Every structure is written in C-alpha cells, then in structure tokens.
C-alpha cells in the first residue's frame with residue numbers, strides 16, 4: 157500500500173497528489189511516469205511524475221478528473237492509501253544540451269511540462285514556456301513556472317481570460333519565425349501536439365512530443381501502447397513516452413485512444429450511481 | 436510392438452494386481468454450457484476415480500514414465516502411495532520434485548512427457564499420470580494449512596537472495612531456497628503474483644485461486660513477496676546486490692514481449708496481442724466489467740493468429756466473452772500445432788473454427804477499426820530447422836476473412852527492460868540470458884532460469900530450472916564458489 161501524504165486541488169478538475177514511495181522517489185527523472193491502481197479491481201492508469209523528493213521519500217503527480225479512476229482518486233485524501241504504484245517507467249526526457257528551447261504545456265500537460273522545464277533550466281538551457289488552457293480557471297501551475305529561471309513565460313487561453321487570446325501554436329510559430337529555437341517540446345492533448353509539430357516542421361525545429369496512448373502494464377509486455385513513429389511500430393511505455401513529433405502518426409494515436417469510450421462512459425456512470433447512493 | 440519388454444515388466448510389489456480397466460475419462464462440463472462462462476472446464480477425478488486409475492499402474496520394475504518427466508518426478512512411487520491410500524505420502528513424493536502439482540497436473544503436456552513414456556501406452560492407453568497428479572495436488576490444497584505438505588524450512592543461513600519474477604521459475608526457486616535456510620524476497624513487476632499462470636493461462640483452465648494458494652504457502656514458508664517492483668526500473672540488478680544487500684539474485688522474468696507480424700493494419704482498433712487480450716481478461720478481470728474497471732473490446736467475429744496454447748486460450752476466451760464466430764488462423768496444419776492435444780480438442784468442442792494453411796497478409800479497416808483480414812493460402816514444403824514442414828505461400832491465393840477483432844498469438848520474446856540496465860550480463864543474439872545448466876550466468880552471484888533463458892517453453896521446465904538454480908545458489912552462497 158502507498159500512503160497518500162498530500163493533496164491539492166489546482167482547478168475545478170485538476171488535482172495534485174503526493175504519495176510515499178521511497179524506492180521510486182530515489183529514481184525518478186523528468187518525463188517519466190508511474191502506473192497506479194486505486195484499489196483491488198481497479199484499472200491500471202499511467203500518470204506522469206510532477207515532482208518528487210528522494211530525501212523525504214515522496215512522489216507527486218497531477219491528474220485531471222476525466223473518468224472513473226481519476227474520479228475515485230479525486231475523492232481520496234491524506235490518510236488513504238493507493239493499492240499500487242509502479243515506476244519509474246519510460247525513458248526520461250532528454251534535457252541535456254537542448255539549447256534554446258520552447259516547452260509547450262497544454263491543459264493538464266502543464267503538469268508534465270513543469271518538471272521537464274525545471275530539468276532543462278538546471279541543465280543550462282534557455283527555456284521559454286508556453287502554457288495553454290481553454291480559460292483562466294483551467295490554467296495550472298502558473299506560480300511554479302514563474303519561480304523557474306525561464307527566459308519567458310507565455311500564457312494563452314482560448315477565450316482570452318488570461319494571457320493572450322490564442323492557441324499555443326501562435327507564440328510557438330513566432331519563436332520559430334524569429335529563429336529563436338533550437339528545440340521544441342510539446343506536451344498535452346494529442347491534437348495540440350499534432351499542431352505544434354506541424355508548426356515547427358516548416359522551420360526544421362526538432363520537436364519532441366510526450367505521447368499518452370492507452371496502457372496496461374507499462375513495461376513492454378502487452379503492446380496496448382503501440383504507436384507508429386516514422387512508419388515503425390513502437391511501444392509507448394518503454395520506447396517512449398517521448399518521440400520525434402515530426403514522425404508520429406497522430407491520427408492513429410487519437411483513434412487508438414478512443415477504443416474504449418463506450419465502456420469508459422458506462423464505468424463512470426456506474427461509479428456515479430454508486431457514489432450517490434453512499435452519500 | 437506386441438509385448439511389453441522384460442525390463443519393464445510388472446512385479447516389484449507382488450501384492451499389486453493392476454486393474455485392466457480402460458483409462459478413466461476426465462469428467463468435463465458440457466461444451467455449450469462451459470463456453471459461456473469462465474469456470475473450470477475439467478472437473479477433476481473423484482477419489483474413487485483416482486484410486487481406480489492409480490490401480491491401472493503396473494508399478495513397473497523399470498518405470499519409463501520417470502524418464503519422460505522433465506523433472507523426473509518419482510511417478511511410480513506417488514502412484515504407489517495412492518494405491519495404498521496414503522495420499523499425504525503421495526503428495527510428499529510429488530513435492531520433492533514439483534512444488535506446484537495442482538498447477539502442473541492441469542497444464543503440463545503429459546501426452547508428450549510422462550504419459551508418452553508410460554509402458555502401458557505401448558499397447559493401449561497410458562496411465563493418466565497428469566490427472567492423478569492434479570488429484571493429489573488438489574487433495575493437498577483442500578487440507579487445512581497445518582495439514583498441508585509444507586516443505587521444511589532450513590535453519591537460518593544469514594544469506595539474502597532476491598528472486599526477480601513470480602512465475603513458476605521464480606516461485607520454485609524461492610521455495611527451494613527457503614528449504615536451504617536462505618532469506619528470500621520475490622520482486623514482481625505486476626500487482627499480482629504467478630506470472631503467466633496468473634495473467635496468461637485463463638481461469639477456465641487454471642483457477643487463479645490455486646495459484647494464490649500456492650503463493651500463500653510460500654509466504655507461510657517465510658518468502659517475502661514484493662509486488663509493484665520493476666527490476667531494471669525501480670532497482671537495477673546491481674542495486675539489488677549492493678545497496679539492497681542481496682548476496683545472490685535469481686532472474687526468472689519470463690519472455691513477455693509480444694510479437695507482431697509487421698503487416699499493414701496491425702495498429703487498427705480491434706487488433707490485440709494475445710498478451711494484452713489475456714492480461715485484460717485474466718489479470719484485470721475484464722470479463723467482470725463493469726464490476727472490475729478494466730474494459731476489453733468484445734468482438735463478434737474474432738480471428739486468432741497462431742497455433743499454440745496461447746492461441747487456443749485466446750480463442751476460447753474470445754468465445755466466452757460472447758463472440759459469435761472465432762477462427763483460428765494457422766499457417767501449417769493441425770498436426771504441426773504446438774498446442775496441447777487436450778486444448779485443441781476442447782477448442783473444437785467449443786466451436787472454434789480452424790482455418791489451417793493460411794497466413795495473414797493484411798488487416799483491413801474502416802474508420803480506424805478492423806473490418807477483415809486478407810490471408811494467403813499456404814502449403815507445406817521441406818522440413819525447416821524445427822523439423823516441421825515449412826509453410827510456403829501459394830501464389831495469388833489471397834482471400835478475405837470477415838472479422839472485427841484480430842488477436843496475434845505469435846509467441847513472445849525476451850523483454851530487454853531488465854537486461855539493458857545490466858550490461859555485464861551475457862545475452863544471446865535474441866536477448867535471452869546465457870546461463871549454464873545450473874542457471875549460473877556470466878555475472879557472479881546472478882542466476883537465471885525459465886523462459887528468459889530457454890525462450891517460451893513450459894511451466895514444468897521453468898519450475899525445474901528455478902529449483903535447480905536454487906541448489907546452485909545454495910552452493911555458491913555456502914562455499915563462495917561453484
């Protein structure tokens with residue numbers, strides 16, 4: 157069992173959670189993820205490490221409430237325990253020698269972008285962070301990003317309620333046009349990563365994306381997480397989650413993410429029924 | 436051959452008069468009924484049936500069956516104890532060589548092993564050794580824990596051994612190490628123990644309760660089990676032997692990396708590796724969805740590619756999830772299929788359709804989902820390296836199989852997750868760990884066995900390797916060399 161030692165609500169649907177996991181905390185690197193199970197009978201879901209402390213034995217992750225498992229998680233608090241936490245999984249993000257880099261975080265992707273941007277700063281890169289959200293209320297971790305030694309922090313919202321009224325691709329394109337980038341890293345919904353990669357492609361700016369295919373074991377054993385990169389099949393959990401954004405088949409990724417939409421809806425609906433009879 | 440040769444003639448125990456009755460059939464659930472649920476297919480012998488079947492054994496002077504067993508269980512002796520009605524003694528004989536009789540009695544390919552070597556098989560039907568083994572194993576499991584045959588734990592040696600993987604190799608190794616008195620921790624990457632016994636082989640063939648009871652017994656013997664630890668990620672091999680303080684390590688992490696064919700359409704929705712499909716259903720219990728949280732796509736027309744046990748298990752599982760039609764697509768003929776005969780027979784009974792001599796060339800789709808499979812007809816040519824006649828594609832013979840789900844049961848390979856963080860471990864070209872017959876690897880203090888050394892094999896071979904390695908580890912720990 158993995159005791160929960162910290163929770164914080166970041167926005168209406170986004171939560172941060174800290175869990176004691178000494179062996180894992182000693183090992184994590186930026187860009188890696190964990191797999192957790194809330195309780196017996198639960199699904200195994202992957203979430204990215206947002207922070208960790210080897211000294212104090214904890215790891216943290218930030219999740220958006222989208223379905224049954226993340227709903228359950230959002231109802232747990234300090235004193236509860238998670239049945240399983242496995243990790244650190246996946247290849248760490250390449251943070252050394254990236255030069256002038258733009259890190260784009262869309263929606264809850266900001267949670268993954270944060271440790272990556274921090275690690276890149278520590279490695280001496282010149283980091284511009286572009287945070288995008290649908291509106292002001294969905295914007296997360298702004299203060300944390302502001303505390304990093306960034307070159308710049310650009311905020312965009314779809315409705316202009318914070319920062320620029322734009323998509324993240326607009327400031328990204330401007331940086332490309334100014335010749336101000338050696339590298340870009342995009343983390344967020346598949347559709348956003350697809351457009352980021354399309355934006356940088358014309359300028360020849362190498363672009364890494366952090367993919368989120370459906371996973372089961374997270375160790376290379378099942379192949380659920382298959383993604384096509386440059387015409388080759390890769391396993392997202394062990395070959396990634398980071399891949400060359402210019403080579404990824406995003407249409408396939410998005411299609412594969414939708415395999416279980418019907419079942420997910422059913423599962424979540426049943427859970428709400430259960431919840432409402434208990435309260 | 437019409438005569439049983441002299442050396443194996445019956446007679447050692449003059450009082451035993453072998454019965455001439457035919458081999459006792461295994462009681463099974465009706466095919467139509469069982470193909471709708473996940474309960475066990477075979478029901479097991481009653482005590483009377485077991486005694487009756489044991490009575491058929493000739494108690495040969497030269498029991499050839501023992502040679503046929505990969506771990507040389509003293510078959511004659513355990514059957515002898517059954518004839519005498521001393522079941523606990525029978526269990527003890529089994530457990531000298533086989534820690535998991537209730538498991539092996541269910542899943543071993545006996546028809547190629549002990550039963551193929553049984554003297555009675557030369558003229559008629561061999562003793563149903565596997566079913567007797569299962570009966571004794573179940574007898575033991577049905578006892579209260581104190582009454583069970585628990586191997587004696589050795590005096591504390593002060594040595595610590597890490598076992599990586601809780602499949603049959605790891606479990607057998609852990610149990611044996613406790614008998615030598617070493618402290619043992621088993622590290623398992625999944626949230627449940629048992630390896631393929633838990634995530635691969637379905638409930639209807641091997642109830643998970645049996646596997647869990649066997650693991651419980653190991654814990655009773657003092658084996659510590661730590662799930663959710665991926666060696667190669669949470670700890671490296673070197674860290675286990677330095678910071679974590681283990682004196683030796685046994686690697687039994689299996690060969691779990693699924694293979695695909697590399698044909699167009701393989702990443703469409705509705706295409707599964709057998710590993711994913713079976714893991715969702717067995718380990719994650721997707722057949723109980725939405726009671727269990729993990730879903731599985733339930734196809735109506737399912738094509739399973741392959742001809743081994745994994746393919747049979749996938750096909751029969753798909754049927755139980757409600758598929759109207761399930762095809763087995765295999766490039767050779769039924770004769771060359773590596774699956775156990777019993778499972779092939781069961782699959783046929785349950786209405787699995789066999790499409791032999793064909794090989795998929797492409798999976799077709801619409802809107803991201805599978806709609807069918809284009810396959811080529813094959814014919815058998817010259818024997819290949821495996822001794823089986825190699826399938827050759829017949830030109831311009833492609834045809835379409837209408838299906839909405841494809842399950843690839845093409846076999847598995849070594850998973851590099853652990854080995855790539857242990858560069859000083861010698862590997863074969865295909866990534867398997869090189870180990871000698873005692874399981875010793877190129878790295879001092881590190882031993883390995885099971886599928887990660889041999890490639891996908893059998894439960895009993897993995898168990899035998901785990902047990903053998905435990906002896907070598909003991910020698911290494913006590914003498915400091917081997």
Ligand SMILES: Cc1cc2nc3c(=O)[nH]c(=O)nc-3n(C[C@H](O)[C@H](O)[C@H](O)COP(=O)(O)OP(=O)(O)OC[C@H]3O[C@@H](n4cnc5c(N)ncnc54)[C@H](O)[C@@H]3O)c2cc1C
Pocket residue numbers: 189199200201202203204205217218219220221222223224225226227264267268367368369370371372397413414416417420421424
């Ligand atoms: C490597 C990786 C890192 C991730 N990091 C984060 C993160 O830091 N924060 C965050 O909020 N989300 C992250 N995700 C996505 C997160 O795993 C899903 O949101 C979560 O599984 C949803 O589970 P649910 O039961 O609440 O919702 P469901 O209703 O089950 O699913 C909602 C959607 O989530 C996706 N999903 C469902 N099950 C899985 C699964 N087993 N594996 C992957 N995706 C699944 C599907 O696209 C699905 O349509 C990550 C995914 C991956 C693969």
Ligand SMILES: Cc1cc2nc3c(=O)[nH]c(=O)nc-3n(C[C@H](O)[C@H](O)[C@H](O)COP(=O)(O)OP(=O)(O)OC[C@H]3O[C@@H](n4cnc5c(N)ncnc54)[C@H](O)[C@@H]3O)c2cc1C
Pocket residue numbers: 542543544599600601602603604605622623624625628629630631632635636664665666667687688689690691713744745748775850852853884885886887891892893894895897
């Ligand atoms: C569907 C299916 C049906 C089969 N049917 C039969 C049958 O009827 N009869 C028969 O004799 N054989 C059968 N087999 C083959 C048999 O199950 C295997 O040969 C046997 O299980 C191998 O045992 P093992 O201990 O080497 O590995 P496994 O059983 O694969 O166990 C390895 C364990 O190690 C864990 N692991 C892997 N990597 C790590 C890591 N890095 N850190 C920690 N843990 C790790 C895995 O999660 C797993 O639990 C079947 C196999 C399959 C897949």
Ligand code: SF4
Pocket residue numbers: 491492493494495498499500501510511514552553554555562564
């Ligand atoms: S099982 Fe067969 S070979 Fe073995 S002792 Fe009995 S009759 Fe002889």
Ligand code: FES
Pocket residue numbers: 370371372373374375376377378379380381382391392393394
């Ligand atoms: S999640 Fe199973 S192989 Fe990647």
